[in-house]
Amino acid sequence: MGTGASMCAKRNQERTATMPPSKLPPTIRQRRLGAELRRLRELAELSVTEAGRLHGSTQSRISNIESGGYPVSADRVRTLARLYGCLDQPFVDALAGMTGGRTRGWWDEYREILPADSLELAELEHHAVAMRVACAIHLPGLLQTTDHARALFKDVVPPFDPPVVEHLLSFRIKRQAVIYGERPTSLSTVIHESALRMGFGGRKVARAQLEHLGDMSEREHISVRVVPFGSGSYPSSGSGIIYLGDVVPQLDTVQLDTDTASGYVGAQPQLARYRAVLDRLEVTALTPEKSRDLIHNIARSM
Template sequence: MPPKRHLTARRVRLGAELRKLREATGMKAREAAALLGVDSVQMSQIESAVAGVSAERVRRLAANYGCMDEALIEALVAMAVDRTQGWWEDYRGVLPPAFLDMAEVEHHATFIREVVITHVPGLLQTPDYARAVFRYMRPELPESEVAPRVEHRMRRRAVIEGDTPTPYETVVHEFALRVRVADRQAAQAQLRFILGEIESGHSVVRVIPIDQDGFGGTGASMMYLGGPVPKLDTGLRDSPTGTAFIDAEPQLEHLRTLLRRVEKASLDPVASRDFIHRLTKEL
């Protein structure tokens, strides 16, 4: 198949999973290439998502790799034939690729769980809050670049507010709820919006109070997204160089453990809702 013009997160993940299956057998790339009747360069392009791969070739590779997980194979086939042109493609060339990758991964997730310590989660931010965050983090950006960032962030909410909403749960530290990234009015509006999302059933929100004992996860901000099968789950962690996508099982297990620890330190959803109500009145 011809090379792809854009390396999307979904295509990159497909290539990575095919590489994992091959490496698990100890097979060399040139040997796998021979199975498809291509050369090593083309095989490398498939595994690096530079070139696409057909459903028939995915099944052929899986069979020769000894993969017996039919659910995983069918999920990989679905990724190979997917030609979805999501709304995020409107921002191709306008925003950095990481913005598009985030929206794409969220779109295909079966569930989303998030932990945020320093800011309100992006999926729950109001336009005023998001604008203040972008302007503070990148003060050099002109309005022509801030506006599409805010718009993109608002459109991401389609995954939890659409006709078939994706189950979304988040743990938010009290610090993030109290910090006024803009002003008092914007802060109150932000908290009221979160309460509205809770009441509508779009989100399950848990709060970690500042005075909570035994919570040492100040660097715990992360997102965990469910795949069509557990082996295709994805983790996201922010780093100084940008958002890191995680797909290695040991790292995913670490994130799952971290999620359990953070949730254990948080209030239950009802107590969290009441906590946000009180905080709204205090601001």
């Protein structure tokens, strides 16, 4: 999450969530589950009314399930998939694993403070089996130090109120739990050299951030590659990319972060495009070993 999500937080810092939990809007995973069930129904060339009749349900119930607004059980998902003729068992199992209503995680304590897209990113990271990130100006949020992140939040125009800065900061640091612990999520990053030389927070903060980045790159489950100046190529350089891998690739999600907004994509052609972009970036970048050397060299020069 970079500047786009930060601006969203600025625009929404006065928003309050007064609805009871049962009335809260569906999460991104609930919406994705509904969208996939709708896609399966449409592939089966069934109308909502026909699907409801086959399922022994109503048209409105099917519509609510497909919008993510109605909690659905794993058994019901399997029944619907069977009615729609879906024979991809790993995919059906993955859909069934997305059931059970709203996931209550640590991010829910920020529901009255931060915008929904920030919470959705934390939820997606929590469930991801692997992540790939590309950054041109900002370093990956999961690899930022506290001082570096604080400097970024204080640099937003118009400025955040101090309490909002602290909420954003604690949220970003808590997100990082996914890359620690006994079963950390694998993280593969591609960073342009410009992001290493921005110097947010001043020399001391910037040096500590680069040292931290170099140290984290030595962990077995974390890969850091740097695209150096003069490489001549950096596809999709206008936005940050977070590719969140699910248990099956059909359910992967991409978060795009620009200087004005954040958004999510999950359609198969879009996922294929961003996989290709990330593959090309990794080919363009230095090896992890040479990238680590460059990171430490820049840190020593500060």
